[in-house]
Amino acid sequence: MKKKIQIIVGILLFINLVILGYHWFLINQPISPDDLRVIFLNVGQGDAILVQEKGKNILIDGGPSREIIHQLDQYLPFYQRKIDLMICTHFDLDHVTGLTEVLKRMPVDRVIFSGRKSSLPASEKWLDLVEEKNIPNEIAFFPQEIKINENLSLEFLWPEKEIIQKTDGSNNFTSLVFKLNYGEISFLFTGDATQEVEEHLLARGDDLKSDVLKVGHHGSKYSTLLEFVQAVAPIYSVISVGENNFNHPHLRVLKNLEQAGTKILRTDEKGEIIFLVTQGVLKPVPSF
Numbered sequence: 536m537k538k539k540i541q542i543i544v545g546i547l548l549f550i551n552l553v554i555l556g557y558h559w560f561l562i563n564q565p566i567s568p569d570d571l572r573v574i575f576l577n578v579g580q581g582d583a584i585l586v587q588e589k590g591k592n593i594l595i596d597g598g599p600s601r602e603i604i605h606q607l608d609q610y611l612p613f614y615q616r617k618i619d620l621m622i623c624t625h626f627d628l629d630h631v632t633g634l635t636e637v638l639k640r641m642p643v644d645r646v647i648f649s650g651r652k653s654s655l656p657a658s659e660k661w662l663d664l665v666e667e668k669n670i671p672n673e674i675a676f677f678p679q680e681i682k683i684n685e686n687l688s689l690e691f692l693w694p695e696k697e698i699i700q701k702t703d704g705s706n707n708f709t710s711l712v713f714k715l716n717y718g719e720i721s722f723l724f725t726g727d728a729t730q731e732v733e734e735h736l737l738a739r740g741d742d743l744k745s746d747v748l749k750v751g752h753h754g755s756k757y758s759t760l761l762e763f764v765q766a767v768a769p770i771y772s773v774i775s776v777g778e779n780n781f782n783h784p785h786l787r788v789l790k791n792l793e794q795a796g797t798k799i800l801r802t803d804e805k806g807e808i809i810f811l812v813t814q815g816v817l818k819p820v821p822s823f
Contacts, residue, residue, distance in 0.1 A: 571687070571717045571812040573747070576606040577802045580753065580777030581629030582726065585610055586715065588687055591619040595724060597633025604636055606807070616641050620683070622675075623648040624726030625710040626658035638664040647681070650674035650699040651709040674699070675711055690714040692741055693732055707752060708732060714745060720812050723767055725751040725758070733763040746817050747810060748772045748797065754784020764795040771819065772797040773808055 576583040578598025585607065586593040592611065597603045611617075621643050623631055635657065637643065646665050653659075665672050675681075676699060679691040693712035710726030723745035725732075729752070736743060737760075748769035751758030753776040764772070772792050776783045784801070792799050800808045800819070809820035 571720075573715075573722060573810045573812075574610060575749070575773050575775055575800075575802060575808040576603065577806045578602050578606060578633060578775075580783075581633070582624070582749070582753075582775045583633055584724070584749070584775075588717070589684060590615065591683070592617065593620045593622065593683070594618045594634070594637065595622045596624055596630040596726070597635070597637055599629040599632050601633065601636040603633035604640060607637070611641075618643045619645065621646045622711065623661065624724070625649050625651070625706040626653035626655055626661075627706050627727060628655065628657050630726070631655075631661050632657050635661045635664060638668065638670075643668070643670055646670050646672035647675045647711075648672065649694065649706075649709050649711050650676065651694075651706060653706060675713070686718055688716050690716060692736060692743075693728065705729075707757070712736070714743075717812055718815050720815070720817050721745040722747045722749070722810075723769070724749045727752040727758070729757050730760050730763075733758065733760050737762060737766060743767045746770050750774045750784070750788065750792070752783075754788045754801075756785040756787055759788045759791055761791040761794060764791055764797065768795070769797045770817070771810070772799050774799065774801045774803075776801060776803050778803045 572587045574585045576585060576598065579602065581598035582596040583598040583603050583606065584595040586595065587610065618637060618641060621634060621637070623634055638661065675691045676694055676696045677692050681689045683689065691711065691713045694709045699709055707727040707729050708731060710728045712725050712728050712732065715722040715724065723743065743766045745767050746769060748764065748767050750772050754774040774784050789799065802808060811818045811820055
């Protein structure tokens with residue numbers, strides 16, 4: 536009987552190793568020069584997204600801690616351990632803290648951020664490091680498009696320049712909102728944008744349609760209007776959220792996403808969430 540149990544345990548361990556090995560292969564296999572990989576990193580309660588294309592690395596936000604470094608280690612080989620473009624959507628701690636850790640540990644070629652000033656020590660530390668390292672930087676606002684190469688571009692939809700200059704509102708209200716366009720495939724990144732921002736975008740009549748939506752503000756009740764999700768019409772909606780944090784995602788948000796017919800993917804349930812665009816086709820990488 537004891538021997539049978541040992542055999543069963545051995546078989547189960549072998550199966551688990553095969554599954555883990557296959558998953559490791561899926562997330563670490565080199566991507567071809569014509570592919571795009573977008574990785575929603577599992578950093579707990581915060582945002583951190585790594586975009587890889589043609590040997591270049593774009594990092595959007597960095598989460599709340601140095602955990603981002605361990606996450607990036609999975610995807611940045613030692614011979615390519617640098618960030619070509621770092622984007623800080625806004626200066627909340629769960630977005631900028633990890634970016635500071637990245638600045639300390641690896642080269643960064645270029646920085647883009649929202650223009651609203653913040654008195655948080657974490658944001659001041661990040662800005663000081665950008666200045667100290669003499670990294671080219673710029674404030675992004677609507678309407679602005681940045682070409683990364685012939686296939687990849689960033690289309691900034693929010694905030695408007697006048698709003699940056701006038702607002703005394705929260706960081707969330709001036710959080711960067713932008714589309715990443717790769718051929719016919721697009722991702723909409725919303726940072727912590729509020730319902731008020733969504734209403735502005737809807738009223739302006741922008742083309743919001745995207746294949747993947749990064750759900751605003753970790754699925755909080757202050758974002759993700761049904762009309763907004765319907766306008767985006769995403770195939771997939773990603774919620775970057777920690778376990779048992781601030782009651783995120785909110786039930787109303789989940790219902791709005793379900794009503795819009797989008798597939799919901801959550802980092803607190805699946806860990807990192809990976810999309811591969813190859814030959815013009817969007818493919819989510821399976822997780823286990």
